[in-house]
Each structure stands twice: as C-alpha cells, then as structure tokens.
Amino acid sequence: MHTVKVNLNKRSYKVIIGFNTINLLGQFLNKLNIGFDAYVITDYAIKNKYGKILDKILRQSGFTVKFKNIPDRENSKSLEMSFSILKDIAHYDFRRRIFIIAFGGGVVGDLAGFVASVYKRGIPYIQIPTTLLAQVDSSIGGKTGVDLPEGKNLVGSFYQPRIVLIDIKLLYSLNQRQIRSGLAEVIKYGIIKDKGLFSYLETKNRDILALDEKFLENIIKRSTQIKASLVSIDERDNKGFRTILNFGHTVGHAIEAAGNYRIYNHGEAIALGMLIASDISRRLRLINHATFERIEKLIRIFGLPVKIESISLSDIINAHYRDKKFIGKINRFVLIADIGKTKIVDNIPLDIIKESVKNRLSNITPT
Amino acid sequence: MHTVKVNLNKRSYKVIIGFNTINLLGQFLNKLNIGFDAYVITDYAIKNKYGKILDKILRQSGFTVKFKNIPDRENSKSLEMSFSILKDIAHYDFRRRIFIIAFGGGVVGDLAGFVASVYKRGIPYIQIPTTLLAQVDSSIGGKTGVDLPEGKNLVGSFYQPRIVLIDIKLLYSLNQRQIRSGLAEVIKYGIIKDKGLFSYLETKNRDILALDEKFLENIIKRSTQIKASLVSIDERDNKGFRTILNFGHTVGHAIEAAGNYRIYNHGEAIALGMLIASDISRRLRLINHATFERIEKLIRIFGLPVKIESISLSDIINAHYRDKKFIGKINRFVLIADIGKTKIVDNIPLDIIKESVKNRLSNITPT
Numbered sequence: 001m002h003t004v005k006v007n008l009n010k011r012s013y014k015v016i017i018g019f020n021t022i023n024l025l026g027q028f029l030n031k032l033n034i035g036f037d038a039y040v041i042t043d044y045a046i047k048n049k050y051g052k053i054l055d056k057i058l059r060q061s062g063f064t065v066k067f068k069n070i071p072d073r074e075n076s077k078s079l080e081m082s083f084s085i086l087k088d089i090a091h092y093d094f095r096r097r098i099f100i101i102a103f104g105g106g107v108v109g110d111l112a113g114f115v116a117s118v119y120k121r122g123i124p125y126i127q128i129p130t131t132l133l134a135q136v137d138s139s140i141g142g143k144t145g146v147d148l149p150e151g152k153n154l155v156g157s158f159y160q161p162r163i164v165l166i167d168i169k170l171l172y173s174l175n176q177r178q179i180r181s182g183l184a185e186v187i188k189y190g191i192i193k194d195k196g197l198f199s200y201l202e203t204k205n206r207d208i209l210a211l212d213e214k215f216l217e218n219i220i221k222r223s224t225q226i227k228a229s230l231v232s233i234d235e236r237d238n239k240g241f242r243t244i245l246n247f248g249h250t251v252g253h254a255i256e257a258a259g260n261y262r263i264y265n266h267g268e269a270i271a272l273g274m275l276i277a278s279d280i281s282r283r284l285r286l287i288n289h290a291t292f293e294r295i296e297k298l299i300r301i302f303g304l305p306v307k308i309e310s311i312s313l314s315d316i317i318n319a320h321y322r323d324k325k326f327i328g329k330i331n332r333f334v335l336i337a338d339i340g341k342t343k344i345v346d347n348i349p350l351d352i353i354k355e356s357v358k359n360r361l362s363n364i365t366p367t
Numbered sequence: 368m369h370t371v372k373v374n375l376n377k378r379s380y381k382v383i384i385g386f387n388t389i390n391l392l393g394q395f396l397n398k399l400n401i402g403f404d405a406y407v408i409t410d411y412a413i414k415n416k417y418g419k420i421l422d423k424i425l426r427q428s429g430f431t432v433k434f435k436n437i438p439d440r441e442n443s444k445s446l447e448m449s450f451s452i453l454k455d456i457a458h459y460d461f462r463r464r465i466f467i468i469a470f471g472g473g474v475v476g477d478l479a480g481f482v483a484s485v486y487k488r489g490i491p492y493i494q495i496p497t498t499l500l501a502q503v504d505s506s507i508g509g510k511t512g513v514d515l516p517e518g519k520n521l522v523g524s525f526y527q528p529r530i531v532l533i534d535i536k537l538l539y540s541l542n543q544r545q546i547r548s549g550l551a552e553v554i555k556y557g558i559i560k561d562k563g564l565f566s567y568l569e570t571k572n573r574d575i576l577a578l579d580e581k582f583l584e585n586i587i588k589r590s591t592q593i594k595a596s597l598v599s600i601d602e603r604d605n606k607g608f609r610t611i612l613n614f615g616h617t618v619g620h621a622i623e624a625a626g627n628y629r630i631y632n633h634g635e636a637i638a639l640g641m642l643i644a645s646d647i648s649r650r651l652r653l654i655n656h657a658t659f660e661r662i663e664k665l666i667r668i669f670g671l672p673v674k675i676e677s678i679s680l681s682d683i684i685n686a687h688y689r690d691k692k693f694i695g696k697i698n699r700f701v702l703i704a705d706i707g708k709t710k711i712v713d714n715i716p717l718d719i720i721k722e723s724v725k726n727r728l729s730n731i732t733p734t
C-alpha cells in the first residue's frame with residue numbers, strides 16, 4: 001500500500017493506493033471524524049457489483065448508508081441531476097452529520113463533488129474511484145463540475161475530498177476499452193513530466209495490459225504523485241502549473257465533443273489530442289521526428305486510436321473554438337520540448353492546427 | 368466617503384460607504400480588472416428605479432451590460448432560478464470575460480453570489496446592496512445561498528465579492544418598514560459588540576429615522592466594520608467568531624419561517640428573536656432586568672415589533688427545531704452578558720425557551 005499526499009494546508013488529504021484498500025474504509029473514515037451518515041453516489045453497474053460489500057463495510061463501522069444510483073453517462077452530469085440529489089440529501093440529513101462518498105468513475109466523482117461543495121455551503125466527501133481514469137486523474141485535485149448545454153463543466157467548484165481511496169482490485173471488472181482510456185492519462189503524465197514513467201510504459205506494456213497488480217500499482221502511484229504535486233502548488237488552476245495537465249486536452253475535448261461523447265471516450269480522444277499536440281510541437285521544431293514517433297508508437301501499443309474516424313475537420317475546429325480554455329479568441333496550447341518537458345505556446349496559427357488535425361483523419365473520414 | 372476593509376489575503380476586498388458612490392462604479396471596476404461584460408442581477412423594482420442610471424454608468428466606462436430581473440421575494444432564491452440564470456449567463460458569455468453585479472437586497476445578493484461562485488468554478492462578482500439590511504449585513508462576508516423546500520440557504524457557498532459598494536442615496540426609495548428591518552441588524556451589532564453604537568442609537572434615533580445622511584453613514588460604517596472584522600477572522604464561520612452574528616437569529620428564523628416569511632420580514636423577526644435571546648439571558652441571570660429593558664426600549668423606539676402576533680408557540684418551536692444551526696438535537700444560543708458582550712450557551716432547557724417565547728406572544732395570539 002502507498003500513500004500520496006496532496007498538500008493544501010488545512011485542505012490536505014491522502015491518496016491511498018493498494019489492493020483491497022476498500023476493506024480499510026471504515027478505519028479511514030473513523031480517523032477523519034467525517035460524520036455518521038454515508039450518502040453514496042454511484043452508478044447502477046458499480047452498485048450491482050460492489051454495492052453489497054460497500055454497504056457491509058460501512059455498516060460494520062457504524063455508519064448508516066443510503067445509495068443514490070445514477071446512469072453512468074455524461075448527461076448525468078447535469079444541473080437537473082444535482083438538484084434532484086441535493087433535495088434527496090436534504091431529506092436524509094436528519095442528524096446533520098451526513099457526508100458523501102463518490103463511488104464510481106469520473107461522472108460520479110465530478111457530480112458528487114459538486115453536490116458536496118454546495119450542500120450547506122460544503123459538507124465532507126471522499127472519492128473511491130472505480131475506473132483507472134478516475135483513479136489517476138479526476139478523483140484527485142478537487143475539480144468538480146456539471147455540464148450545461150453550452151459546454152462541459154460550465155458549472156462547478158474547487159472542492160477537495162477528505163481522502164481518495166484507490167483500490168486496484170476494482171479495476172478487474174472494467175473492460176479493455178475502459179482500461180485503455182485510463183492508460184491514455186498515464187501516458188500523458190509520462191509525456192509531460194516523467195521520462196522514466198514513459199520508458200516504463202514502453203518496456204512493461206505487456207504486464208500492464210495483463211493488469212498485473214504490481215505494475216498497475218506502480219503506474220498509478222507515479223501518476224497520482226505527479227497529479228498531487230501539481231495540485232499542491234496550484235489548487236485553483238490559476239498559477240500556470242496545473243495547465244500542463246491539459247496536454248492533449250484542447251483538441252482532445254474538441255474531438256470528444258464533435259463525436260457527441262459517443263464515438264470516442266475521454267482517454268481515446270485525449271490520445272488523439274496528444275498526438276496532435278505532439279505533431280504541432282514537431283511542426284514548430286520543438287521536438288524531432290523520432291520523439292514524435294516514440295509517442296505515436298506507445299499510444300498504438302496500448303491499443304489507443306492514432307487516427308480519427310467518422311468526424312470531420314470542420315466539426316473538430318468548431319468544437320475547438322467553443323472550448324472554455326480559450327480566452328477570447330486567443331488559443332493556448334500545451335506543447336512539448338521533449339518527453340517529460342512541456343512548453344506553453346499562445347496563438348498557434350489556425351493553419352498549423354488544421355494541418356495537424358487533418359494528418360490524423362483516417363482515409364474514410366469525410367473532410 | 369469611508370472604506371472598510373475585509374482582510375482575507377488574496378480574497379481581501381473593500382467596502383465603500385458614501386453618498387452617490389454609484390457614480391464611482393466605473394472607476395472601481397476598472398481598477399479591479401474584473402472583465403468586460405457586466406451581467407446585472409436585480410429585482411424589477413430596482414431595475415425600474417435605477418436601471419437606466421446603472422446602465423449608463425457601466426456603458427460610459429466601457430462595459431457591455433445585460434440585466435436579469437427577478438422577483439424580489441424569498442422564493443426567487445431557488446435552485447430553479449439559479450439554473451435559469453446559469454444558462455442565461457452561458458449564453459451571454461461569448462467573450463469569456465463576464466462578471467456579475469448583484470444590484471438589490473439580500474435575495475438578489477445571495478442568489479447572484481451563488482451563481483457567480485459556481486459558473487466556471489467561480490467568476491468575479493460585486494455587491495451593490497440597495498436595502499439597509501443588505502448594506503449592513505448580507506452583502507459583506509461571502510455567504511451565498513439558495514433555499515430548498517427543506518430549509519433556507521441549504522445550497523450555497525462561501526464566495527467573496529470583489530468589492531461592496533454602498534450608496535446611501537439608494538436607501539431613500541425604501542419604505543419605512545424596510546428601513547426598520549435594516550435597523551434591527553444595526554441594533555444587533557450594538558448589542559453583540561459595541562456599547563457605543565448602542566448608546567448612539569438611543570440618543571440619535573430621531574436623526575436616524577429621519578434618514579439624515581450623516582447619521583446613516585455613521586451607523587452603516589460602524590456596522591460594516593464589525594461585520595468585516597468578524598468575517599476577516601472567521602471567513603467560513605467555523606471558528607466560532609462569526610457565530611455571535613447569529614444573536615437573535617435562532618428563534619428569529621423560526622418566527623420568520625413559522626410566519627411563512629409573510630407575517631414578519633427578516634429584521635422584524637430578528638428584533639423579536641433578540642428580545643427572546645435577551646429574555647433568556649435575563650432568566651439565566653447573565654444580564655439584569657434594567658439591561659433587558661434598555662434593549663426592549665430601543666427596539667420599540669425604532670418601530671420594530673416587541674410582541675409576536677398571529678403565530679403560535681408550537682409553530683415557532685417546531686420551526687426552531689428544523690433550524691440548520693442545530694447540531695443533532697442539541698441547541699446552541701448566542702446570549703449576552705452585557706450590552707456589547709456575548710456568551711454562547713449550549714443546551715438551554717426547552718422550558719426556558721418556551722417561557723421566553725410565550726412572554727412575547729401578544730394576547731390575541733393563539734397558544
């Protein structure tokens with residue numbers, strides 16, 4: 001078992017990583033003095049698989065338990081859903097010692113964190129991420145959010161959990177595509193901050209894809225360390241340090257949105273976004289061709305897409321300009337100067353962006 | 368003109384108090400570097416009276432302006448209303464440099480602050496309070512909130528404005544009842560923290576009720592200083608310092624709620640709540656009878672109610688037990704040991720509370 005610390009003075013918390021850590025939940029909660037009544041927000045599939053065991057662990061530790069099950073899809077992250085949950089919480093909060101457990105992937109985590117941040121101006125919540133993507137990324141850092149028709153995460157808050165409990169065992173019920181989606185973010189950490197992690201992914205890809213516990217634990221540990229260190233120095237994402245986490249995300253989000261969140265999942269879209277950002281870096285002569293090819297090869301090895309299918313260039317460019325990371329009409333890209341080294345560049349000519357996107361379009365894609 | 372500072376490190380801000388300060392709005396906004404596009408949340412009456420002048424001031428200073436008018440009543444503070452405003456803001460936020468102006472009383476301020484706190488995880492907002500109550504109390508301190516059917520302010524945040532601009536001239540369009548409601552909170556500041564302010568209110572009551580500019584400025588300045596100093600040392604109301612601001616509010620809220628927010632406005636209910644808290648203090652021998660009578664006399668002089676009409680004891684007690692300041696079934700009261708000196712007391716026997724409430728019931732009230 002490993003512990004990674006997010007250092008934010010009074011809002012500091014631990015990220016616990018290990019196998020079967022969920023069994024220790026009662027102990028951790030009791031140490032946190034977090035409340036009496038657990039309100040568990042989860043999705044239907046997770047509830048079916050792990051609801052009974054979580055319920056048992058919580059009750060044996062003296063907590064009351066109420067489950068709220070939501071559909072595991074992006075449109076659950078809505079204001080309507082938050083409202084319905086907030087009203088439900090008010091109904092169950094008779095002892096005024098309620099706390100929230102986010103037990104699921106990124107959708108559950110973002111929604112549960114938002115609801116926790118605004119109910120009674122903030123009640124405690126914890127994250128038990130059940131996907132690799134949530135474990136290495138969204139469960140850490142306190143960004144909460146729900147979507148508006150006008151854009152993703154347009155409503156939300158910065159609100160830190162009291163603990164993040166990562167149980168590697170939970171990953172065994174994921175399908176291959178979900179695992180690969182999480183691995184895209186692990187690859188990102190290597191590219192932006194850790195050449196060693198990148199090489200480790202190159203050499204240990206078989207063990208990782210076989211979901212060998214030891215190798216999973218290593219890459220999760222390293223990823224969460226990088227995320228935790230960036231959050232610790234830039235909690236509200238306004239000092240520039242957290243920005244590098246957006247590597248691959250500017251165009252990646254546009255690809256995700258242009259495909260209506262159905263064609264590509266988050267990790268797949270980010271894999272394509274990272275390739276485009278790397279390609280732009282190459283065109284601006286920040287990296288050489290060999291470095292670009294190393295990145296492309298690693299993404300391919302992990303079964304992530306390297307070509308965009310069924311989405312047109314214009315749809316991607318349009319979605320791109322709606323991205324909230326744009327300030328006015330100025331664009332800002334996280335590029336790389338090497339593996340493990342980022343460079344922020346403003347105002348990249350639209351032609352270069354278009355060329356790099358075009359380069360990723362598969363032959364069968366309409367343009 | 369006076370400036371009172373709320374000291375919260377990077378979230379520090381100024382409270383500007385004066386006559387016609389609204390004319391300086393453009394200057395202040397430009398110094399704050401707050402954005403380009405002003406989204407003004409206000410109520411219909413304020414829009415009719417001051418909409419044109421505010422619009423002109425903002426446009427002359429180079430801002431675009433969009434007004435959002437809401438009904439000035441408690442049920443505007445709903446999740447549904449926030450939802451509709453958030454969607455509207457997303458629609459107007461094309462340049463991504465939008466900021467919010469809360470231009471109204473407490474309802475507008477609480478709602479606008481909440482919306483500002485969650486749109487894009489927080490955009491800047493300022494307060495231009497238009498009621499005496501909002502000027503001396505709710506516009507300062509960053510408590511935002513909307514109501515649920517289960518209780519007032521159950522959803523909200525701590526989110527500080529970038530400036531609070533108090534224009535005494537705006538008070539001249541209020542009716543006597545609204546002025547008195549605000550004076551109840553001014554009296555509260557005297558009772559909890561400032562014997563000098565209390566004496567000033569006793570001796571200058573005629574000048575104040577005549578809305579003499581100089582006297583209004585003095586009591587607003589002193590009230591905001593007290594509020595600002597308590598907020599500065601206890602931003603999130605979890606260190607105990609801000610608690611004393613709840614003097615009169617525990618039973619006051621219950622009276623307000625039991626009357627469905629129609630029989631008594633906030634200040635009137637708080638005046639009654641202060642009398643009950645003072646009466647409990649007397650029964651517990653924390654203050655003598657003469658001190659109690661001084662308080663009762665001052666409240667009476669300012670035209671605030673000293674007897675409860677049309678609400679029953681049981682309705683008040685029931686509403687009282689639903690108050691969110693209760694921890695479990697334990698009660699906590701802010702009492703006084705003298706004028707200007709508070710004492711927090713837990714677990715006051717229900718009999719004593721009931722006796723003090725009964726003592727306030729007018730003869731015509733059903734019991």
